[in-house]
Amino acid sequence: MEYRLEGESRRTVVVFHGGHMRAGLALGEEVFAEAGFTVLAPSRPGYGRTPLSTGTTPAGFADATAQLCRSLGIERLAAVVGISAGGRTALTMAARHPHLVERVILQSAVAFLPWPDRLTRLGGRAVFNAQIEAGTWAFMRSLVRLAPPVGLRLLLRSLSALSSCQVLAGLSPAERATLVGLFSQMRSGHGFVADMLPVPDCAAQVGQSALVIATRHDHSVPFAHAESLASVLPNAELVESRADSHMIWFGPDYPRIATTIRAFLAAG
Structure with missing residues (x-):
């Protein structure tokens, strides 16, 4: 598994980036680094130097990421972050490894609705x-x-x-x-082709607190995905972004959203 580990804090977040991304590309991570968290960003299967065989399903890759955490001496994650197509992997990891994952943050994330069109x-x-x-x-x-x-x-x-x-x-x-x-x-x-395959729905099995962030202007991942997650996850808060696109980090209200993320992590 290809991964990037940045920071020296004992509090770590895992960031599962979305489609067309890999460990060497950072997007939306500043809020975690500025809050004093170490960021662990793996390349999901098929991206970068992580082959498809490293977990051919989100469940398999969630288990592989949990093993990576153990290898790095990380016994507890402050949060798993799922961005876009990485959302399903983040949710699956939270469901399968509740002892490891404290909280879940979903940003423009794909849910378990049919996707894409x-x-x-x-x-x-x-x-x-x-x-x-x-x-x-x-x-x-x-x-x-x-x-x-x-x-x-x-x-x-x-x-x-x-x-x-x-x-x-x-x-x-x-x-x-x-x-x-x-x-x-x-x-x-x-x-990316692997990202478009159907994935078993595990949302109801996620017991951790979750922050679901999305914009109604997102064409790549419709807002209905965020609404679906907020309605099914047992402990979810839906935060609506005013961003003009899938890229919520470039919205006029992102400073407010970043403050919400920091407060959400601090509460843990």
């Missing part, structure tokens, strides 16, 4: 399968570097229910630069 599934298998994805991302890297507004608008179309022009207009120059840097390093490997 048929068009996205077909398109994803066509352009992000392991034989094609390198070329797909090479094209996108060239586009966002040579014509950033055009490349960002193209990528944001799948992430927001609003017009991509409107979303782009709401981003600061620094936020645009961050997205250009992020999109320039993404890869799908074998992971």
Whole structure:
């Protein structure tokens, strides 16, 4: 398993990033580091240097991550964080290892509803399968570097229910630069196609307190996923973001959300 471990605190959070991400790419982790937590970010199966065989299901990878924690001397996790397609793995780990996981934080997370929609599934298998994805991302890297507004608008179309022009207009120059840097390093490997497979629903088995954060403008993961989790998880709080897209960290109210996350962790 490929992973990144940053920080020296004895309090650790595991971050399961979403699709097209790997351990070497950080997104939304600053809130945990600034609060004094160590961050453990593994590459999920099929991403980075973690092969699909390292847990061919979320349950298998949750068990592998628990074993990694034991190998690193981590006896207790302050939280597991599930971002986007990493949400199901975070929930599965919380359900299977309650002795290890104290709390759950879900950000724009995929629930156990049918996902993605048929068009996205077909398109994803066509352009992000392991034989094609390198070329797909090479094209996108060239586009966002040579014509950033055009490349960002193209990528944001799948992430927001609003017009991509409107979303782009709401981003600061620094936020645009961050997205250009992020999109320039993404890869799908074998992971994204695997992310689209159905997963057994374990939400009702998660007894830990959970913070569910999402925006109604998310086109990639509809807000219904957050509502579903908030209604099924026994101890869940739903926090609605005002972000214009799937990327809640670039919303105008993210400082408020970051404060909520810190308070949620402190309560533990």
